[in-house]
Amino acid sequence: MKEIHVDSKIENIPEVMDFVRAELEALGCSEQVKAQFKMAVDELFGNICLYAYGEGTGPVTVSVGLEGDPPAAVVAFCDSGSPYNPLEADLPDIGLDIEDRPVGGLGIFLIREMMDSMSYEYKDGCNVLKLTRLNG
Amino acid sequence: MDLELTSNREGKELTVSLNGEVNTLTAPKLKDLIDGQLPDTDVLVLDFAGCDFVSSAGLRVLVNDYKILKKKGGQMKLINIGKNFAEVLNITGLDTVFGIN
Structure with missing residues (x-):
């Protein structure tokens, strides 16, 4: 796994996107997979910047690699902010009329739909959110 | 990547052309431009010819504006x-x- 260490500031989103894109490129991922992980970085790294450390900022590690057989692209986000499991967030009911839908909540739903799997664990004081997507 | 916005008004119809990406960093720019114009707008046309990346931050802006217009x-x-x-x-x-x- 290749890693990048950055502060939880939204100005760092482009740097994280560029890193993830370059690593996925090196792993031979398709344009679609790269586009989907780009959405994921914007949403998930963005959320860490906005919420993980309250009003302040803190360290974030983003790692990219291959796992499993057949090999799947994996991108993991790790922060040492407040424990928070985004997979427990309420999912929007996309069957509802738009008038009745909350404006938020779409981001995490989108990422879950695009990925093959997402897992969360709180380990050694860190929130670790791992996204897995088969190439194709 | 940044977002460039060009807007053109014809009466109550406002067309906004997007060039770049709508993401966490740039979505506020889109929101500010549209919010300022919505009171005088009945038809909002968003042209995505120069923009094929819209993250959830951008979707929130679109859903919000859609609701205001529909109302x-x-x-x-x-x-x-x-x-x-x-x-x-x-x-x-x-x-x-x-x-x-």
Whole structure:
């Protein structure tokens, strides 16, 4: 796994996107997979910047690699902010009329739909959110 | 990547052309431009010919504006949608909500 260490500031989103894109490129991922992980970085790294450390900022590690057989692209986000499991967030009911839908909540739903799997664990004081997507 | 916005008004119809990406960093720019113009707008046309990346931060702006317009009997049209944005609209079910050409 290749890693990048950055502060939880939204100005760092482009740097994280560029890193993830370059690593996925090196792993031979398709344009679609790269586009989907780009959405994921914007949403998930963005959320860490906005919420993980309250009003302040803190360290974030983003790692990219291959796992499993057949090999799947994996991108993991790790922060040492407040424990928070985004997979427990309420999912929007996309069957509802738009008038009745909350404006938020779409981001995490989108990422879950695009990925093959997402897992969360709180380990050694860190929130670790791992996204897995088969190439194709 | 930054977002450039060009707007053109004809009476109550406002067309905004997007060039770049709508993401966490740039979505506020889109929101500010549209929010300022909505009171004088009945038809909002968003041209995505130069923009095929819209993250959830951008979707929130679109959904919010759509609701405001619909409430006052107006409408929103999205034109020149690219492949990636189309996938996002499809997954979220928003393709059946917004007017898409």
